[in-house]
Amino acid sequence: MNIQGFHYAMDEMLQALLLFWIPIAMVPLGLWLSMSSASKSTTAYGKYLAFLGIIMICLSPWTVPSSPSSAAGHLLGAIIGPCMLIIIGIYLISFSGNVPVGKLPRSDRRLGVLMSGAGFVWLAGMHWWILTPQLSPDEVNPYWYVFWPTFILLTSCLASCSAVTLLTIGDRRRTESNAMFVVSGLSMAILLLGLNIDGPLVQADEFREHLWLAVADMAGIAVGSLLSILVFAFVIYSYERSLPSPKAIEPPTSSELDQVSTLLQAHLGGEEE
Amino acid sequence: MKESSLSMTWRMILLAFLLPPLLIVALDITFYGAFNGVDSSVSFTRFANATLTAYTLCSLFLLGNLFFYGESRNRPLAPLVGMVVATLLGIVATAFFIGQGPMLLEDNGSVQAQGIYNIVHMFVSSGAILMAVCVALGVTFSAITSQKLRSDFDLEEE
Numbered sequence: 001m002n003i004q005g006f007h008y009a010m011d012e013m014l015q016a017l018l019l020f021w022i023p024i025a026m027v028p029l030g031l032w033l034s035m036s037s038a039s040k041s042t043t044a045y046g047k048y049l050a051f052l053g054i055i056m057i058c059l060s061p062w063t064v065p066s067s068p069s070s071a072a073g074h075l076l077g078a079i080i081g082p083c084m085l086i087i088i089g090i091y092l093i094s095f096s097g098n099v100p101v102g103k104l105p106r107s108d109r110r111l112g113v114l115m116s117g118a119g120f121v122w123l124a125g126m127h128w129w130i131l132t133p134q135l136s137p138d139e140v141n142p143y144w145y146v147f148w149p150t151f152i153l154l155t156s157c158l159a160s161c162s163a164v165t166l167l168t169i170g171d172r173r174r175t176e177s178n179a180m181f182v183v184s185g186l187s188m189a190i191l192l193l194g195l196n197i198d199g200p201l202v203q204a205d206e207f208r209e210h211l212w213l214a215v216a217d218m219a220g221i222a223v224g225s226l227l228s229i230l231v232f233a234f235v236i237y238s239y240e241r242s243l244p245s246p247k248a249i250e251p252p253t254s255s256e257l258d259q260v261s262t263l264l265q266a267h268l269g270g271e272e273e
Numbered sequence: 274m275k276e277s278s279l280s281m282t283w284r285m286i287l288l289a290f291l292l293p294p295l296l297i298v299a300l301d302i303t304f305y306g307a308f309n310g311v312d313s314s315v316s317f318t319r320f321a322n323a324t325l326t327a328y329t330l331c332s333l334f335l336l337g338n339l340f341f342y343g344e345s346r347n348r349p350l351a352p353l354v355g356m357v358v359a360t361l362l363g364i365v366a367t368a369f370f371i372g373q374g375p376m377l378l379e380d381n382g383s384v385q386a387q388g389i390y391n392i393v394h395m396f397v398s399s400g401a402i403l404m405a406v407c408v409a410l411g412v413t414f415s416a417i418t419s420q421k422l423r424s425d426f427d428l429e430e431e
Contacts, residue, residue, distance in 0.1 A: 090408065090415055151405050158290070188293050191297065217323045222327075228331035
């Protein structure tokens, strides 16, 4: 996909702020408003805000072509289709099974499998076919090298983890565990293919290099997030410890006890069925 | 569950999580006789940048969560100040370490460019992580719901 931006008479930094960073901030703000507000209008407003933010991020390669960060918007636009197919497909498969609430028709199961499969094939086509996200002819979006190895490797790790969890903690979950081993094995097979078979634009050596960078990235994210959570827990613990202990109150008097027992007597029992 | 058995279970789950990358390393060593494709200095740079960025962004997120914590505590200032200091520490540490030279600068020319790149990179990585979690949880759930319904009566019989 060739990107040719619109041209405005605006400072590049201001352009990036207005058309990329503010839309990025709109997404979490919108989600927060839609999830935390009790009023229906604010919830709807939050949803629209988040949706508008996503649209503006996807349009950023055209609206802010001078900013290198807009490549992330380009990637979002490229992967949103297959990712939505996978998520909706999994939703259809899950809720067409034995669920107590929100059960979908049994026929949705086939549609779900088809949608998830199409999503995965689409993503695989971005590696081994002509669908690779490109900023200009033969220039692969650099963030594709971040997303794809991280997603495939972590899917394999989590599916394997889930399979063992079902076996060890679950009760009679061998069939489900086997299904998860299959998912882990398929992801692993995609990884091994990527490490050994070149795509038209993505070479196996490049993929190998980015796979280990993805491992370093995930380790860094885990360490940084844990450190931050520890600091947060320490701040809360220090504050709670500095609070004075609550005042002890007098025990109830005999008249208060009498009043309570009268109330209890009045409310005990029930109508005979 | 006995404590030793529980600890064994946790170890098995952790090992299962680490199994795919370990398998790739094992295959690399078996077929190529070496651990291919890893430049330790580049990997360290990425690890350090990811750690600093994740710490700062996660602290910012938790700072936002103090808003809800404050609602049940008459809005105290002390934890808010503590968390603001922790977040600022992350920002200052990131700027300081990136400013030290090529150690944490990837293909970017300045501290500001590297900082912005780190944030965007973190968004993309987080998106990939979120997607992988959705797929793993979703497939686990669909594997469970695709089985026959178990009744409490069956469990009681056992």
